[in-house]
Amino acid sequence: MQKVHPDARAALAGLLKDGMLIMAGGFGLCGIPEQLILAIRDAGVKNLTVVSNNCGIDGVGLGLLLETKQIKKMISSYVGENKTFAQQYLAGELEIEFNPQGTLAERIRAGGAGIPAFFTRTGAGTQIAEGKEQREIDGERYVMERGLVADLSIIHAWMGDTEGNLVYRKTARNFNPMMATAGKVTVAEVEHLVQPGDINPDHIITPGVYVKRLVHVPNAVKHIEQRTVRKRTAAPAGTGEEV
Amino acid sequence: MAWTRDQMAERAAKELRDGFYVNLGIGIPTLVSNYIPAGMSVQLQSENGMLGFGPFPYEGEEDPDLINAGKQTVTEIPTTSYFSSADSFAMIRGGHIDLSILGAMQVAENGDLANWMIPGKMVKGMGGAMDLVAGVKKVVVVMEHSAKNEPKLLKRCTLPLTGARVVDMVITDLGVFTIDKKGGGGMTLVELAPGATLDEIRSKTEASYRTSNAL
Numbered sequence: 001m002q003k004v005h006p007d008a009r010a011a012l013a014g015l016l017k018d019g020m021l022i023m024a025g026g027f028g029l030c031g032i033p034e035q036l037i038l039a040i041r042d043a044g045v046k047n048l049t050v051v052s053n054n055c056g057i058d059g060v061g062l063g064l065l066l067e068t069k070q071i072k073k074m075i076s077s078y079v080g081e082n083k084t085f086a087q088q089y090l091a092g093e094l095e096i097e098f099n100p101q102g103t104l105a106e107r108i109r110a111g112g113a114g115i116p117a118f119f120t121r122t123g124a125g126t127q128i129a130e131g132k133e134q135r136e137i138d139g140e141r142y143v144m145e146r147g148l149v150a151d152l153s154i155i156h157a158w159m160g161d162t163e164g165n166l167v168y169r170k171t172a173r174n175f176n177p178m179m180a181t182a183g184k185v186t187v188a189e190v191e192h193l194v195q196p197g198d199i200n201p202d203h204i205i206t207p208g209v210y211v212k213r214l215v216h217v218p219n220a221v222k223h224i225e226q227r228t229v230r231k232r233t234a235a236p237a238g239t240g241e242e243v
Numbered sequence: 244m245a246w247t248r249d250q251m252a253e254r255a256a257k258e259l260r261d262g263f264y265v266n267l268g269i270g271i272p273t274l275v276s277n278y279i280p281a282g283m284s285v286q287l288q289s290e291n292g293m294l295g296f297g298p299f300p301y302e303g304e305e306d307p308d309l310i311n312a313g314k315q316t317v318t319e320i321p322t323t324s325y326f327s328s329a330d331s332f333a334m335i336r337g338g339h340i341d342l343s344i345l346g347a348m349q350v351a352e353n354g355d356l357a358n359w360m361i362p363g364k365m366v367k368g369m370g371g372a373m374d375l376v377a378g379v380k381k382v383v384v385v386m387e388h389s390a391k392n393e394p395k396l397l398k399r400c401t402l403p404l405t406g407a408r409v410v411d412m413v414i415t416d417l418g419v420f421t422i423d424k425k426g427g428g429g430m431t432l433v434e435l436a437p438g439a440t441l442d443e444i445r446s447k448t449e450a451s452y453r454t455s456n457a458l
Contacts, residue, residue: 027314086365100373101374122374122377126406127403170308174291174327175327178329224305228316230298230301
């Protein structure tokens, strides 16, 4: 079985439908499956529900699918950096379901692991708990949250072999490994495509069973949302100067 | 005269202990990392999937794959580890992080915290704040004592809650309060900032609180 496809469009061929639920990896612009997002934009599918921690920024990442009005609803923890998002939300064109970030991550992990629901302290006593089953366990109040699965998950990895075994790089891992498990179909873009055996099996984060299709994206352009640096001269302890 | 933002951060740093794993929020809490005492081992956790991070990178060495939860470029240190968002929040929710220092819009005398939304305004989302306050062992709020003469230390929060009965300590520009969030023992003023008076704090605080005998 050939998992590797020549480009992002081919990797998504036959998978896209109006109204589907798509999970997209990434935190801010770090570790987002940018080429796959572009291919979804070009395919023009509409009324999408997208599960992603954020919604890109104007003109980058999922922000592109807002500009084309392909997204009907976002399930996210934070959407602050996006003017298009605010405009469409205030105009009633876009729905948002906020999930606490850890609850979102666990809903995806649970969905991929075949767990339909779980109890968490997060959000107990807040409006997040309204309308949800709550239970007292060992004297603490817990909120029931549901596992999430997607019609399609699109993720970004640093390295993958042709079998779909994946390795991520630094904080670009974030939501990608759980989303890989929670998609009925998962498509991964990888910066480095290698042969089976080239990755030390002890180092594989996402085993190939979760990944149905792969596309190689060499020379991926990566974006920095908040460029913070320190000067080479003064080097006090701590976080340095924001410039 | 009251505490500046840096002095509030310096005061918050006194809550650090050797061996602590700590999550710092955005704003004044970030400054706390400048006041980690020399010789003390404190590992900073970033909820996007990193434990142990260093200062901002030197110019030209920024790595788009290496950011903190504020989406700022940071650096790796020898103790750094990376993990997924699910693992990150397992660490937080599971009570493995010792201390969370974060900002707030309102804190109530029972430890309720509001810091994520103002009804009628565009809501950006709670990010990881609800998970942090529900899961981390000790929660310290650092904030201005009042906002445009509106008190922020209240009997009950008027804004939607981030967490119910979650705050252990509040550090403002005027002083430090402790809150007995589980025992129901209420709020106690335990320190005054230099130049702050008991009368000034009384006039700027809606919450009921006791004043420590030491004051």
